[in-house]
Amino acid sequence: MSTRIRFVIFALGALGLGALLVHGVVDLPSFGNYPGPYGDLIAKLAPKERHMVNTVTAVVFDYRGFDTMGEELLLFGAASAVALLLRERREEDVHGVDDRVTSPAVRGVGALAAVMLLVIGLNVVSHGFITPGGGFQGGVILASAFAVVFLTVEYRAYREIATTSFGEPVEAFGAGAYVGLGLVALGFGLSFLQNFMELGIPGRLSSGGSAIFVNFSSALAVFGGFLVIFSEYIEENMRERHQ
């Protein structure tokens, strides 16, 4: 198909789709006049009923905890697929690559940034039910600390702290613990992933009951998943540089 015909077909389709989208949104309630009852209900109920002051995290790990499990497993599947696709290309591990970052200033700042990112990541994870944040965001920040080590210090240092035998079990444990917490609730005769612990005082670090552990397990799964994805791409990059 020539480029020209392709663009004509696209223009026709885009016009049609654009018209439908415009038609679809003009009758929506005007911006700022939110009509939905669910959000209001959750915002009112979550702090009282679940003792979680961050209602967004309450939705993610409690009210819609089951859906989040699906999302968790989706990330798990994607990370595994990336590992499968890329590992097949590599015959062996890369050895003897020298990519030491020579500037001591960059190394110093990088090491400092990595430590700070770890602390911030843990802070964001553990305060998930109190301040904006939670397992997903915190898990990504934790994993980015490792990426900073690769970018600013050296490949070998990255390999030492983020071996494949580290990221994979962390991810698997996180995803497994998430499902496990749901099963524990079943064991107590409750619904899947229902809270089975003391709810604590709203606004305190310990508030949220067993959803705290759901939060932490998703942090581990996201952290591990990102590490696996980072490692595969970094390994790929080093292989190409090596050749």
Next chain:
Amino acid sequence: MSVLPYLLAAWIFLAGLYGIVSSRNLIHLVVCVSVCQSATYVLLLAVGYKKGGTAPVFADIPSSRRVVDPVVQSLTLTDLVVAVAVSALLLSLALKVYDHHESLDPGEVTELAG
């Protein structure tokens, strides 16, 4: 115009779609897919916005305060994770295509041409 944010979402989506169709490089194409996905964040957050509403975190605000919809915000969070998973997977597929064809131009990958 009170529906402008929704139209913005539609525009971002179509811009991403144009990028996908006109792409001459698979890496560029993956970025265009992310652009399409970001239209959904704009749409979701716009739908949940309430005039004068603040973030739905009641740590330091009275429970009577107007807040925006927390449900669409958590949906956006889900959306982001899906976007990351999709991008990571597509990029590794792009690497595989490069292995087989020594090219990232979708026009040169003729095996799937109809």
